[in-house]
Amino acid sequence: MNKIILSFDYEIYFDGSNHLEALLENTNKILASARQNKSKLVFFIDIFYLIKLEENGLFLHCNKLKDQINNMIKDGHELQYHLHPHWINAQYNKGNDHWKYDQLEYSLSDIIKIYGKSFAFDKFKLGVDRMKEWFKYEPLAYRAGGLSIDQNQEDLIELLIQNKFEFDSSVMPGLYLQGKFLNIDHRSAPKKEIWNISDSFLNESKNPNSILKEVPIMTINSNEIPFANRIITSIKYRTVSALSAKDDSVIENIGKPFDLEINQAIHPNSITFDKSKSADTLLLKYFTKYFFKKNANLMCILSHPKSFLNQSFEVFCVYLKWIDKNKNKYVLSGFSDIVSSEK
Numbered sequence: 255m256n257k258i259i260l261s262f263d264y265e266i267y268f269d270g271s272n273h274l275e276a277l278l279e280n281t282n283k284i285l286a287s288a289r290q291n292k293s294k295l296v297f298f299i300d301i302f303y304l305i306k307l308e309e310n311g312l313f314l315h316c317n318k319l320k321d322q323i324n325n326m327i328k329d330g331h332e333l334q335y336h337l338h339p340h341w342i343n344a345q346y347n348k349g350n351d352h353w354k355y356d357q358l359e360y361s362l363s364d365i366i367k368i369y370g371k372s373f374a375f376d377k378f379k380l381g382v383d384r385m386k387e388w389f390k391y392e393p394l395a396y397r398a399g400g401l402s403i404d405q406n407q408e409d410l411i412e413l414l415i416q417n418k419f420e421f422d423s424s425v426m427p428g429l430y431l432q433g434k435f436l437n438i439d440h441r442s443a444p445k446k447e448i449w450n451i452s453d454s455f456l457n458e459s460k461n462p463n464s465i466l467k468e469v470p471i472m473t474i475n476s477n478e479i480p481f482a483n484r485i486i487t488s489i490k491y492r493t494v495s496a497l498s499a500k501d502d503s504v505i506e507n508i509g510k511p512f513d514l515e516i517n518q519a520i521h522p523n524s525i526t527f528d529k530s531k532s533a534d535t536l537l538l539k540y541f542t543k544y545f546f547k548k549n550a551n552l553m554c555i556l557s558h559p560k561s562f563l564n565q566s567f568e569v570f571c572v573y574l575k576w577i578d579k580n581k582n583k584y585v586l587s588g589f590s591d592i593v594s595s596e597k
């Protein structure tokens with residue numbers, strides 16, 4: 255059976271006032287579609303956002319998010335751990351309802367560099383503890399904010415193992431981003447749907463006893479698939495990229511993505527519901543079929559509720575229906591389903 259993980263990073267855009275409402279509303283629509291189609295989803299919770307809301311006395315906001323997260327659990331979805339470390343030292347300004355944070359604390363490796371390993375490790379663990387305390391949930395999988403796992407890899411792996419994680423899902427094979435706040439080079443990642451990790455996220459470990467596995471975000475090399483290329487050009491497809499923050503004109507009333515000041519970028523072909531429009535349905539189906547033709551039986555898709563356009567909900571719903579119609583081939587899974595199937 256081909257397993258599809260539909261993962262959502264549950265977070266807001268930085269520095270804004272109405273983002274929380276947009277996140278709640280968009281997520282509610284996503285949850286409603288999933289309920290209708292009995293679909294299982296995975297939400298990577300940006301837990302430090304909730305911690306900061308509570309720390310700053312914004313209980314009403316925090317409780318709305320907690321209620322929604324509890325609804326995810328009730329609906330049978332899976333929670334996992336997401337961390338955008340700029341939240342750790344973020345300061346809230348009550349006067350204008352905005353957050354102030356240091357952009358140079360974008361990656362966990364920045365926090366390690368500036369404040370030391372034990373500070374970073376303590377904060378990370380606080381997030382895990384809150385997930386257990388608030389949601390009675392022990393996360394198995396981690397996704398780094400901004401997919402930033404390139405620096406201090408050995409420390410990060412130690413940290414994940416210490417906190418009993420079994421999966422990382424921060425690698426996007428082929429992705430290359432170099433900028434002021436973020437340096438990612440996932441071009442050398444294995445071309446596999448899952449691999450063992452021991453000292454680097456980007457190399458397959460030969461140690462059969464390694465505890466941690468990488469489940470990369472799906473990418474497809476379009477050069478390998480001439481037909482897809484033809485589809486792409488014929489309907490003038492834009493390449494869907496998970497981290498493309500430049501195209502903010504299409505984001506409807508949600509917020510402004512953080513300008514990462516990227517000066518070099520290679521975005522691999524991937525599929526996502528982010529900013530998707532009706533025509534994207536075709537690509538989503540085509541890439542899904544193609545991906546599994548290559549003997550892979552696990553595919554992880556990354557999307558963000560904050561980045562859904564009105565049309566994206568329809569695309570999402572059509573995709574869920576299509577999966578359901580093809581349930582002899584595809585099943586929507588969580589990370590816990592990988593554990594149980596791997597003897």
Ligand SMILES: [Zn+2]
Pocket residue numbers: 263265300336338398399400
């Ligand atoms: Zn994120």
